[in-house]
Amino acid sequence: MFIEYAVEPLYYDHRINLYEDGGNFSTASMAYYVCSGFFGNGFDIILQKFQDAMRHKTPATVVSLIASVLAVDWRSLSEVLGPLALRHPDCIDAIMNPNTSTDAAFIILKALISRTEQMSNEPYSIKHDRSDNLLQYNHYLTTLINCKENAKFKGSEIASIQFPLKLKNVNQVDSKLSPSVQLCDVLIGRTISDIREFAENKSSSTCSVLNLYSDDQLIYFVPNIDFEQQKKFRSGSQGNELIDFVAKQFHKSVG
Structure with a gap:
């Protein structure tokens, strides 16, 4: 999430596709293994301030986040901390955007859909434990399910997503009754x-x-600093193109 909102917007602004060949995963892996060694408890404070800024979305929490970045030697890992240290406006806008959050429920669901689409030969539905977090994404999910435009996007060697989806609906149920x-x-x-x-x-x-x-x-992300292996595994990944496609579909549905 930190890479997604506090780092990637700067790269996008400079016409660098951080999603290409899984560059976002490699950057996150590097941050996971390196930042604690470089910055000690300072990086934990940065992550906590990032959570606060994403949750409250106030100028004060963003200022506090930037201050925590400036409190460490951010230039020693400017690829990760530089965007906030330089107060890049697109990163600040992404954090302040009311539609962004650090909730992982929808990300996990999207990963599940991309993998299930490859495994299933027939139309299917997903039953999910009732979640207030997921309720806010109902319109988003409906837009994806109703998309009739033909398109295919690669995620990795084992995951891709193709439209129209074979997924027909996502039902939330009370796990006590299922x-x-x-x-x-x-x-x-x-x-x-x-x-x-x-x-x-x-x-x-x-x-x-x-x-x-x-x-x-298995759909999970374990930090991996074998960057060549990661690049091979995610070679040709089209995360950036998928984001643009989904945004286009969403704007069509509300326009």
Whole structure:
């Protein structure tokens, strides 16, 4: 999220496609591994100030965020902290935009859709545990589902999304009334726990729930500084083009 709103807008303004070949993922991985070493607790403070600015969207919280960036030696990693240190207006606008947030629910749902679109040969629907966060995206999801324009966008070697979608609807249900959603909740919770363990130890136990899945069935982002491998995995990714396409569809639906 920090890369998405506090960094990428500067690159876009300079006509640099940070999404190309997964550059946004590589930048996030670099920040994950390097920033704590460079800035210590200072980077944790920056991230907390970023959360505050994204949540409250006031000039005061943005000023406080920029001050936290200037309090560290931001020039030692200007690729990540430079946009805020330089007060780039597009980054500030992205943070202040009332339609942006650090809520990951919709991002996860989009990742699920992109993967399920590749796996499914027939029309399908998604049942999701009831979430107040997702309710705000109903119009957005409806726009994607109703899009009839032919287009295809690559995400990585294992994920892409093609319009029109095979997805027909997304239903939110009370997990207490749906055994299937309850089972998914249990599996997801344990999977997240096992992935964190795998990320820390680079191995998983024989009892890990991860053993139930093949690699191409897992949708997650583990920081990876093997940049060449990441570039190969996400070669030809079209995240920027997808964002522009979806924005176009959304504006058509409200216009």
